[in-house]
Amino acid sequence: MVKSYKTAALVALLFWLLPAINAQEILVWDNDNNSDFIDPxxxxxxxxxxxxxxxxxxNGYEYTSQSNLPDDLSxxxxxxxxxxxxxxGCGSTPPxxxxxxxxxxxxxxxEAGKAIYIEGVDWGSDHSDTELFNYFGINFKNDGASIGIEDIVGVEGTFTAPNQFEYLYGSDADYLVDELAPAxxxxxxxxxxxxxxxVAYEADEGYRTISSSVILGAFKDAEGSNTKASLMNRYLMFLTGQEVPFLQLSNSEIDFGTTYSGYSNYYRLNLQNLxxxxxxxxxxxxxxDGxxxxxxxxxxxxxxxxxxxIIEFSNAEIGEFTGELSFTTNDPENSDVIIQxxxxxxxxxxxxxxxQQVQVELExxxxxxxxxxxxxxGDSQLDFSLEIIDSDLGKPDKKKPLASDEKMPKGREIYNTGDKIYRDFGGPDEFGYQWIDSDSPNGPVYQWFDIMNVGYDTGLTGDESSVNIELPFEFMFYGDSKTSVNVFANGYxxxxxxxxxxxxxxxxxxxxxxDIIAPFWDxxxxxxxxCYAYYHEAENRFIIQFNQWGFYINDSPLTFQVILYENGTILFNYCQLNGLLTSTTIGIENYTGKDGLQVAYNxxxxxxxxxxxxxxxxRWLSSDIYSGxxxxxxxxxxxxxxxxxxxEPGIYSANIKITSNDPEEEIVEIPVSFTVLQTSNSEEIPLLAxxxxxxxxxxxxxxKIVFQINTPADVKIDIFNTKGQRIKTYxxxxxxxxxNSVVWNGQDDNGxxxxxxxxxxRIRAENWHKTQKMLLLK
Structure with missing residues (x-):
């Protein structure tokens, strides 16, 4: 029997098995002096x-929130x-x-045997000499650097061990954060x-505390147990003395989806103790069965x-199959678990x-x-996707200097200029992204597809704002699958x-x-x-259009688009631009900010x-179809x-990677060799100017299709559709x-x-030919 390894994706919504914290009254004393920051x-x-x-x-917990601490806390x-x-933004007022x-x-x-969680960047600085501070099992070490916290990491062997959070680095929440040493x-x-x-503390006197110099709201939610809600659940388990196991499953049910007769399929179920x-x-x-x-x-x-x-499914029979995974645990809230x-x-x-291989020679x-x-x-539907991978990636474009710490006041025009652009293509970056524009003979054709009458309003308004939009397909960006995107008023x-x-x-x-796509960042x-959005299903592309957008400092209108294709291709379309166009960043960047492709900067x-x-x-090889x-x-x-x-003349190489649901060969790679020859100077060959x-x-x-030749010649013109079928021949x-020119009336050879x-x-003249795109819109 042939084995095919298949890992099912974990669902985004985790199956939470919450412990009950019965009859616990919770008070939130909001004593933060109205200080605020941007939610990550x-x-x-x-x-x-x-x-x-x-x-x-x-987590479903009820609580009371007050800005003043009640006298009666019983x-x-x-x-x-x-x-x-x-x-x-709060002047000199302290926390x-x-x-x-x-x-x-x-x-x-x-002293009544209850529990307190205290959070504040200056909890130690302001209270280390008080009697209250001595109740928390900690020492104040120092008041921290001006900024510096990028990540928050759980300590091995504690109830936070699996955790790692991004912190709101460089923000107000990251300013002069105390270092607290456990006593x-x-x-x-x-x-x-x-x-x-x-620091968590269980006192001999029977009470419990948690001291935090970092702000929970500045933790950025991620996947699995790396969410504020999950961490809060464990905080409360500790504070209320519920020292019991807590089972979290990655899925509440297991669906292998489509499997194939004669092949083994594997599903990985994660069990975590929080x-x-x-x-x-x-x-x-x-x-x-199976x-x-x-x-x-x-x-x-x-x-x-x-x-x-790891669960395996393998069955030679055709049809629908069901089964159960069951076990018992010492989690008091989830003692018997059954997973369908x-x-x-x-x-x-x-x-x-x-x-199985492609070899092409061209002058x-x-x-x-x-x-x-x-x-x-085969006997079932085949789903495939195609990717062209450059085997000749040279060194990436020289990286531009990193931005300085100097921040321009909002509303001031930026007159400093970046490197002047002398060409209409560039790249690659380290990941392999390249850019080319419609000014290049080898570039894309500018085609404006206005979506104002067919799309929907994203709700993006005002200044310094953003909206989150669900994507109609999984979009691959720097190797990661994206399902939604934040659209910002600042043009990125x-x-x-x-x-x-x-x-x-x-x-x-x-x-x-x-992790940005920047068509006009300013x-x-x-x-x-x-700002409108539209899924153009016919071409499997998602369009976001900034229509009559403006600069903060003036009303000069800007109309431009970002177009995302399922195959990962990105287009920027610029319809009408007014005002100062030399203070913008155009390009893309990965999530670390260490790799990116800059088209233009100031x-x-x-x-x-x-x-x-x-x-x-x-850039020398493209496909008309990338999935099907x-x-x-x-x-x-x-x-x-x-x-x-x-x-330049030479030999270039690439690989065409075809990924499919064929269990026998999920990935097929087709090697491509492209030989570029020096143009012949023979006077017998008519050259197209x-x-x-x-x-x-x-x-x-x-x-009207217009071309120019520098000597009399016999010229043939063919018109093809996107399937490669010849529909019209001159x-x-x-x-x-x-x-010279010919006029096409939009009809095939049969009228x-x-x-x-x-x-x-495609225009062909003896040994010369050239192919270009055109768009028929009805």
Whole structure:
């Protein structure tokens, strides 16, 4: 039997098995002196109490929030205290501090055997000489550097062991954060430099405390247990003395999806212990025809640890199958666990590719279409995607200097200029992205597709604002799959950073924002404009249009688009641009800010009716199709366009990587060799001086194809659709020296009107030929 390894993706919404904290009264004392900062998860300006309250709400806990500490605390069991931050917008006013009367009330509360969580960047600085501070099992070490916390990390062997959070580095919440050393308490969270920031303490007198100099609301939520809600749940388990195991499963059910007869499929289920005692698993069994596991029936999972249970499904029969995974635990809230399993077993697809290698030779200045054929010889639907990988990536473009610490005041025009651009293409960056624009003979065709009458309003308004938009497909960006994007009023998109940054920077730079797509990053404002989005299903692309957008300092209108294709290609379309166009950043950058592709930075480059294409792969090779579906016994012709314009003679290589659901060969790589020859100087070969293009473009229903030759020649013109099918031929005809043209009326050779879409026209004159795109819009 052939084995195929298949890892099912974990669902984004984790299956929470929450422990009950019965009849615990919770008070949030909001004493943060109204200091605020930007929420890293996109909620705008927030106070320090926000993160605590949101985490309590997500766990379903009820609480009372007050800005003054009540005199009578007898009805409460747990108190959360926020002492705030040094807020640069709050003048010289320090963070909140507990007064002497309030401190005595808190001491009496602890002596009654109850629990307190105190949070504040100056908790140690302001209270280390007080009686209250001595109740928390900590020592004050120092008041910290001006900034410096990038990550918060759990301590091995504690209930925070699996955790690592990004912190709001460089913000008000990161300013002069105390370092707290454990005395009788236990360090449970540190910053990335291993300095203690959170200490938990169980006193012999029966009370419990947590001291935190970092602000919970400044933690950025990530996946799995790395969320504020998950951490809050464990905080409360400790504070209320519920030292029990706590099981978290990655999934509440297991769906293998489509499987294939004769192949083994594997699913990895994560079991994690987020409790405060060892989790014991026993009597683990799997039932159901075709389902099995090699996992031990009994196991232990330590505090903060996790393990995987691997389930196999293999069945020669065709049909729908179900089974169960069951086990018992010592988690008091989840003692008996049953997980339903399912699989849909089919006969497999079978991918065939012809030819198995591609070799093309062209003289400089020419282009040619090579046809690759894909077939499905199996019995089920074949899903495939295609990627072109450059095997000749040279050294990346020289990196621009990182941005300086100097920050320009908002509303001031930026007159400093970046490097002047002398070409219409660039790259690659370290990942392999390259750019080329419509001013290049080998570049994309500028085609404006206005979405104002077909798209929807994103709701982006005003200044320094953003909206989150779900993408209609998984978009691959620097190797990561993206399902949503933040759109910012300052003319850029980000898959990560939720804080608006008005001052544009060179790319790449570790400074925020990162993980960005920047068609026009500048200090912009909605003014009288709007921002629309539209999924153009016919071409599987997602369009975001800034329409009549403006600069913060003036009303000069800007209309431009970002277009995302499922294959990872990015287009910037610039329709109408007014005002100062030399203070913007154009390009892309990865999530670390250490790799990126800069098109332009604070220099003359942009103009109306310009298109910039960013893609990964060689600029000399492109495909008309990057993904598709093939039913059994079906075939698909893929047109590969080779173009030697602006290329030096030599041999270039690439790989065409085809990924499919064929279990026998999930990845097929086709080697490509492209030889560029020196242009012949023979006078017997008529040379084409220039292809002038087709006008209008887009068109409906007719367009004129204009070309120029420098000597009389026989010229043949063919028109193809995106499937590579020749639909119209203008037979070889003798043309005079100079400018010539033919008119296409949108009909095929049979006189039938063709539909809307992209078409290619190929002009051939003896040993010379050139292919270009045109767009028919009805």
């Amino acid at each position: 998860d996109g909620a705008g300006n927030i106070g320090c109490e926000y993160g605590i309250e949101q985490a309590l709400q997500e 009805s409460y069991e747990v108190i959360f205290v926020t002492l705030g931050i040094w807020c640069t 909140g501090a507990a007064g002497s009367v309030e401190q005595q009330n808190l001491i009496q509360f602890l 009788a308490g236990q360090m449970v969270l540190t910053s990335q430099d291993e300095k203690s920031r959170v 409790g405060l005692e060892t989790l014991e698993i026993s009597n683990l069994t799997v039932t159901g 389902f099995s596991t090699d996992a031990s029936s009994n196991m232990e999972i330590g505090i903060g640890e996790e393990t995987q249970v 399993m399912s699989a849909s077993n089919l006969l497999p697809p079978d991918l065939e590719v012809s030819p 400089t200045g020419l282009s040619e279409i090579f046809q690759l054929e894909l077939g499905n010889n 998109l980000s898959f990560d950073q939720a804080n608006s940054v008005y001052q544009n920077l060179p790319i790449p730079t570790p400074e925020q924002p990162n 200090d912009l404002h909605q003014k009288n404009g709007s 220099t003359e480059y942009l103009h109306n009716e310009l298109c910039v294409q960013i893609s990964r792969g060689p 579906i093939l039913q059994p016994e079906a075939n698909q012709i893929i047109d590969l366009t080779f173009d030697s314009n602006n290329m 220039k292809v002038m293009g087709n006008y209008p473009n887009p068109f409906n229903p007719t367009t 037979p070889s005809t003798s043309y005079a020296k100079g400018e 039938n009107q063709v539909g809307s879409g992209i078409y290619f026209y």
